[in-house]
């Protein structure tokens with residue numbers, strides 16, 4: 001045993017205390033003595049001994065009462081108790097063991113027996129503590145392992161998605177571009193003006209689609225690989241929403257969509273400017289894309305504790321519960337064409353969620369098919385740390 005062990009000897013008879021003390025003093029343990037149940041409890045609470053040798057018959061608080069009290073207290077219940085009993089007290093022995101004592105030693109004491117039993121129970125106690133420590137370490141390791149497995153699974157999903165986008169989605173705009181461009185290049189194709197204009201328009205749309213995909217993919221891969229710095233600052237929400245609306249003006253007017261914003265020029269959030277702009281642009285362009293002609297889009301914000309909750313609501317086509325469940329997930333990302341056949345990548349909301357979480361925010365959505373959708377984004381108003 002490497003650590004000095006503390007043994008408390010409790011007996012109301014000072015001769016007995018001296019006797020047991022004499023027997024045990026040759027061992028390397030530290031000995032404490034108590035002459036009553038009350039003193040024993042005080043010594044136990046103060047010194048937390050490793051083992052207690054406890055006399056049964058004592059005035060006031062007897063050995064059983066001390067034992068009972070300790071077993072009810074989780075801080076002390078594990079300290080092994082050996083009762084010191086007279087040979088004739090067989091019933092006491094059983095009662096003591098039933099109360100949770102680990103052993104008993106009968107008086108008059110045999111030195112060898114006393115030392116052996118004490119050492120055995122001290123070793124057992126240490127082995128038990130060691131085991132407990134190992135179990136605790138193992139369960140910690142198990143939790144860490146589960147986290148690592150989860151991280152690896154996520155990384156795997158991300159990698160799979162990445163390859164599927166590169167190999168499939170990126171091919172589409174390119175095959176389209178080459179198809180239409182070759183029609184224009186091929187002198188044998190006698191296209192009339194209308195057909196040429198259509199080809200050019202297709203090339204324009206496909207280029208925009210390809211660029212959108214590449215921008216999303218690039219942003220996403222940079223955020224995945226930790227190469228995207230987050231520089232949060234106090235930002236004026238109104239100017240970011242207005243700036244985005246200006247950029248999306250053509251789409252809004254093409255669909256004659258009514259746009260309302262009740263954002264106050266005093267409302268600010270603490271976020272990274274580029275990321276917030278991307279988030280608002282993605283949510284607004286979704287609202288426009290999935291709202292039929294003459295629909296409505298409303299942007300508002302309200303303060304909630306330390307957060308500002310931004311709501312982007314539309315009267316568009318809405319989503320089924322099944323689609324709603326997929327829109328923020330990389331493993332099953334989902335894309336549908338807009339009401340004018342606009343194509344997307346299905347990456348927009350995944351990026352939004354990623355950026356929002358990097359800024360200590362949250363995003364949730366509610367929707368009803370045929371009625372419209374609501375996207376709620378919460379950002380801290382101030383530096384959260």
Ligand SMILES: Nc1ncnc2c1ncn2[C@@H]1O[C@H](COP(=O)(O)OP(=O)(O)OP(=O)(O)O)[C@@H](O)[C@H]1O
Pocket residue numbers: 212216282286287290314316317318319323327334335336337343344345346347348349350372373
């Ligand atoms: N406001 C909305 N109303 C109805 N459906 C929506 C709305 N916003 C998102 N969705 C659904 O969620 C899907 C995923 O949206 P997300 O923005 O991630 O991708 P996308 O718009 O399809 O493509 P991208 O954003 O790359 O152009 C959409 O295709 C659509 O099915």
Ligand SMILES: [Mg+2]
Pocket residue numbers: 282285286344348349
């Ligand atoms: Mg989108």
